[in-house]
Amino acid sequence: VSAHPRLSLNQATIKYADLSTALTVTRDAGIPGIGLWREPVAEAGLGTAAKLLAESGLRFSSLCRAGFFTAANPALRRTALDENRRAIEETATLAAAGAPGSASVLVLVPGGLPEGDRDLPGARARVRDAVGALVDDAAAAGVVLAIEPMHPIYAADRGVISTLRQALDIAEPFPATTVGVLLDTFHIWWDPQLDEQIVRAGRDGRIAGYQVCDWITPLPDPLLGRGMMGDGHIDFSAITRAVLATGYQGDIEVEIFNQDVWDADPAEIARRTVRAFDACVAPSVPAHEPLPAPAASNGG
Amino acid sequence: VSAHPRLSLNQATIKYADLSTALTVTRDAGIPGIGLWREPVAEAGLGTAAKLLAESGLRFSSLCRAGFFTAANPALRRTALDENRRAIEETATLAAAGAPGSASVLVLVPGGLPEGDRDLPGARARVRDAVGALVDDAAAAGVVLAIEPMHPIYAADRGVISTLRQALDIAEPFPATTVGVLLDTFHIWWDPQLDEQIVRAGRDGRIAGYQVCDWITPLPDPLLGRGMMGDGHIDFSAITRAVLATGYQGDIEVEIFNQDVWDADPAEIARRTVRAFDACVAPSVPAHEPLPAPAASNGG
Numbered sequence: 001v002s003a004h005p006r007l008s009l010n011q012a013t014i015k016y017a018d019l020s021t022a023l024t025v026t027r028d029a030g031i032p033g034i035g036l037w038r039e040p041v042a043e044a045g046l047g048t049a050a051k052l053l054a055e056s057g058l059r060f061s062s063l064c065r066a067g068f069f070t071a072a073n074p075a076l077r078r079t080a081l082d083e084n085r086r087a088i089e090e091t092a093t094l095a096a097a098g099a100p101g102s103a104s105v106l107v108l109v110p111g112g113l114p115e116g117d118r119d120l121p122g123a124r125a126r127v128r129d130a131v132g133a134l135v136d137d138a139a140a141a142g143v144v145l146a147i148e149p150m151h152p153i154y155a156a157d158r159g160v161i162s163t164l165r166q167a168l169d170i171a172e173p174f175p176a177t178t179v180g181v182l183l184d185t186f187h188i189w190w191d192p193q194l195d196e197q198i199v200r201a202g203r204d205g206r207i208a209g210y211q212v213c214d215w216i217t218p219l220p221d222p223l224l225g226r227g228m229m230g231d232g233h234i235d236f237s238a239i240t241r242a243v244l245a246t247g248y249q250g251d252i253e254v255e256i257f258n259q260d261v262w263d264a265d266p267a268e269i270a271r272r273t274v275r276a277f278d279a280c281v282a283p284s285v286p287a288h289e290p291l292p293a294p295a296a297s298n299g300g
Numbered sequence: 301v302s303a304h305p306r307l308s309l310n311q312a313t314i315k316y317a318d319l320s321t322a323l324t325v326t327r328d329a330g331i332p333g334i335g336l337w338r339e340p341v342a343e344a345g346l347g348t349a350a351k352l353l354a355e356s357g358l359r360f361s362s363l364c365r366a367g368f369f370t371a372a373n374p375a376l377r378r379t380a381l382d383e384n385r386r387a388i389e390e391t392a393t394l395a396a397a398g399a400p401g402s403a404s405v406l407v408l409v410p411g412g413l414p415e416g417d418r419d420l421p422g423a424r425a426r427v428r429d430a431v432g433a434l435v436d437d438a439a440a441a442g443v444v445l446a447i448e449p450m451h452p453i454y455a456a457d458r459g460v461i462s463t464l465r466q467a468l469d470i471a472e473p474f475p476a477t478t479v480g481v482l483l484d485t486f487h488i489w490w491d492p493q494l495d496e497q498i499v500r501a502g503r504d505g506r507i508a509g510y511q512v513c514d515w516i517t518p519l520p521d522p523l524l525g526r527g528m529m530g531d532g533h534i535d536f537s538a539i540t541r542a543v544l545a546t547g548y549q550g551d552i553e554v555e556i557f558n559q560d561v562w563d564a565d566p567a568e569i570a571r572r573t574v575r576a577f578d579a580c581v582a583p584s585v586p587a588h589e590p591l592p593a594p595a596a597s598n599g600g
Contacts, residue, residue, distance in 0.1 A: 113533055118533055118534065118535040119535065120489075120490070120535065124492070151452060151453075152451060152452050152453070152490040152491075153451075153452070153453045153519070155489075155490035155515075156490075156515055156517050156532070156533040157517045157518070157533075162490050162491070162492055163492055165492070166492040189420075189455075190420070190452040190455035190456075190462050191452075191462070192424070192462055192463055192465070192466045215455075215456055217456050217457045218457070218522070219453070219522045222518070222519045222522070232456070233413055233418055233456040233457075234418065235418040235419065235420065
C-alpha cells in the first residue's frame with residue numbers, strides 16, 4: 001500500500017480514533033504524514049504521543065489547534081495566551097519526534113465574536129495583538145504560527161479572520177519564519193482575490209500549511225458538512241497548482257469534518273483519502289522533489 | 301401606526317402572503333415602502349399588481365429577482381437573458397405605479413456553478429457578460445440593475461459574486477445610472493474590505509439598494525437561517541452609518557428568509573419588522589431629508 005509522497009492525514013478526518021489507532025491506520029494506508037490534534041495528544045500524554053509518533057515513522061505536518069484569541073475580557077485573553085504557549089511547546093516536541101521533513105507548525109483558529117458582542121473590527125484587532133504577543137515564544141521554540149483564515153460562514157462564532165489577505169496582513173509585520181498562514185481549500189476557495197493572495201503568500205514565504213477538503217451542497221451542516229475531495233464544487237487542480245507554483249514544499253493535509261466520515265471505519269477512511277487525493281489533488285502536484293519517504297517503523 | 305420613513309418591507313419576509321395581503325399588512329403597519337417579488341406579482345398579473353400597488357400608496361423599492369446568469373449552455377444563457385428582459389419591463393411598470401420616491405431597481409442574483417462544473421472564474425465571467433448584454437435594455441426602460449454580492453456560503457449554488465468589490469468591478473464599465481449594487485447586510489457583513497468598498501460604491505453612485513437582515517448562530521439552515529435585526533451578530537449601526545454616509549437616499553429594505561418568520565402571521569411580522577428596525581437601524585439613520593411620506597390610500 002502506498003500513497004502520494006506529499007499526503008498527510010489530518011487526525012480530525014478520523015476524529016473518533018485514538019492517537020495510536022490514528023497513527024496505525026495512517027501508516028497502514030501508506031500515508032507518509034499526519035497532522036495531530038491537541039485533545040488526542042493530551043489523552044495519550046505528550047511524552048507518550050511523541051514516542052508513538054516517532055515509532056510510527058510518520059512525518060508530523062501540523063498541530064491543531066490553538067488560537068481563540070477574541071475574548072473581550074482581558075483575563076480570558078491571558079488564559080488563551082497561556083494555552084497557546086503550551087500548544088507551542090507541544091508543537092515543538094511533536095515536530096522533533098516526527099520523521100525527517102516534519103513541520104513545526106501550530107494552526108491558529110482566530111476565534112469568533114464574544115457572546116453579545118458585534119464589534120468585528122475589535123475582535124480582529126485582538127487576533128492581531130495576540131499573534132504579536134506569541135511571536136517571541138514561537139520563535140524561541142522554532143514553531144511557525146499558522147493563522148487560518150476561515151470561511152465567512154464562521155465569522156460570527158469561530159474565526160473572525162475571513163480572507164487570506166486579512167491573515168497575511170496580520171502576519172506581515174512578523175518574521176515569516178515564525179508567522180505564516182494555513183491554507184484550507186474549504187475556507188478560501190470562493191475568494192475572488194485568492195490567486196493574487198496565494199502568490200503574495202508564497203512570495204513572502206508565509207505558506208505554513210495546505211489543507212484540502214471539499215465544499216458540498218446542499219451544505220448538510222455548517223460545521224460538519226465538509227466533503228471528501230471530488231464530492232463537491234472545489235477546483236483542487238487550480239488551487240493546488242497555484243499553491244505549489246509558489247514553491248511550497250510541505251505536506252498537503254486532508255482535513256474533513258463530516259459526521260458520515262467520522263462514523264465510518266477509520267482504516268477505510270484513510271484508504272478512501274488516499275484514493276480521493278490521487279484522483280483530485282495528486283495530478284496537480286509536480287513529481288519532482290518529493291519529501292523524504294517515511295522511515296521504517298521501529299515497532300510499537 | 302407609523303414606521304420609520306426610510307423603511308421598506310421586502311415581500312420575501314412575509315413569503316406566504318399573496319400580493320394583496322402583503323400590500324395591506326405593510327400599509328397597516330405604517331411601513332411606507334415595499335420590495336416585491338416576481339412570483340407573487342405574476343400570480344396577480346402584472347397589470348393588476350401595478351394597480352394594487354398604486355392603490356396601496358406604498359413606495360416601490362425593488363423587484364426581486366432576476367439574474368441566474370451562469371449556465372454553461374449558451375441556449376440556457378439566452379433563455380436567462382430573455383427572462384431578465386421581462387423582469388426589466390416588470391420593474392419599470394411597478395416603479396411607475398409606486399408612490400413618489402419609488403426606485404426602479406431590479407435585483408440580480410448572480411447564479412451558482414452549473415451542475416458538475418468547478419470553474420468559478422468562468423461562471424463569474426459569464427455574470428459579467430450577461431450584465432453587459434442587459435445594459436441597453438435596462439437603460440431604455442430606466443431600470444437600474446442591482447448586482448447582489450452574496451455571502452460565500454452561496455458561491456457554489458446561488459451566487460458566484462462573493463464580495464462587494466467584485467460586484468463593483470463588474471458594474472464599473474457601465475453607467476452608474478443603469479448598473480449598481482444591492483447591499484444586504486447578511487451577505488456582506490463579514491467582509492474585511494467592506495468599509496472601503498462601501499465608500500467606493502457611494503462615491504461612484506452605485507448603491508441601488510440597501511437591505512438589512514441578521515446573521516444568527518448556530519445557523520439553522522444555509523438558506524432559511526436569516527434573522528430579524530437584533531437577533532444575531534451584525535452591527536447594523538456601523539454598516540448603516542457607512543452606507544448612509546455615502547449619501548444614499550433610498551429606502552432600507554428588510555428582507556428575511558426564515559421558516560419561523562414565514563410561518564407567523566404576516567401582519568405580526570410586519571409589526572415586528574417595524575420594532576426591530578426602530579431598535580437596530582433607525583438610530584443610525586439621519587433624521588433630515590426623509591423620503592416623501594406615502595400618499596393616502598385611494599381604496600383597494
